[in-house]
Amino acid sequence: MEYKRLGNTKIKIPELGIGTWKLGADREAAYRSIRAGIDHGMRFVDTAEMYQNEDIVGNAIRGYDVFLATKVSPHHFHYDDVIRACKESIKRLKVKKIDLYQLHWPNHRVDIGETMKAMERLCSDGLIDNIGVSNFSVDELVEAQAAMSHYAIVSNQVEYSIMSRSIEHDGLLEFCKKEHVTVIAYSPLARGEVFDRANMVGRLVEEMAKTYKKTVAQIALNYLIRQEGVVAIPKAENETHIIDDAGASGWKLGDVDVAKIREAVGDKNVRLAGEVAQKILKSTGAWAAIMERLEKARIRK
Secondary structure (H helix, E strand, C coil), X not given: CCEEECCCCCCEEECECEECCCCCCCHHHHHHHHHHHHHCCCCEEECCHHHCCHHHHHHHHXXXXXXXXXXXXXXXXXXXXXXXXXXXXXXXXXXXXXXXXEECCCCXXXXXXXXXXXXXXXXXXXXXXXXXXXXXXXXXXXXXXXXXXCCCEEEEEEECECXXXXXXXXXXXXXXXXXXXXXXXXXXXXXXXXXXXXXXXXXXXXXXHHHHCCCHHHHHHHHHHCCXXXXXXXXXXXXXXXXXXXXXXXXXXXXXXHHHHXXXXXXXXXXXXXXXXXXXXXXXXXXXXXXXXXXHHXXXX
């Protein structure tokens, strides 16, 4: 497993980690999947209080040396709520501290200065080691970093896959690389869309898999992690899948094949709302509430 530097720190993390969204309906299966990933070098585990499975993750990683990340929900962005939420996550995860604590979604109803002050307090108190964000735009990243006095934002977790490449076009990927903010790609297999032979991209990736003697998942993941400053966290669906995912590390897609994938996908930018509408919703705080409801609805399915 290849490792990459986290932000501008001296910490190195695996370029492939384990996502745990919607994981936990079958506890024993979740334990086996997470541990299989760890045993195959994916020693970076990501969860969130919103996922309602931190206790399961905590049990799964007990006795393992992993880089542990979790997230605070947008409705907990007031100072005291951030502190309380972090302590509760630590208790559920059964750890002494969290390696990477992330803001799950922007919440413009709460002053970002208040939120980041709490995050810095958690760092200074030794409850967390690093501060990250998730689903933040360039402007939101700049604002959040400007609100901090002693620490830097080390990561931004965003949706990124060969089928959802908006961060390549809106300046976010370039900004993160320039500012040494690690991009953590969630849904890196496009929720299974990369396996769909009914679309041209799926067929292209399948042909590349044959050429490289890799699997479709490994091709799709390598497209992301071959880039500097990008790591990916495929979900620990089951033991077989997570072990297969680990094989995406240690080699690189050629530039010609990367260009073929980009040409086949085009400028596909999947968004839940238009940019103008999204800005309006974010300014009122409604965006965070909508995203939280969507996350919870997806978890219940």
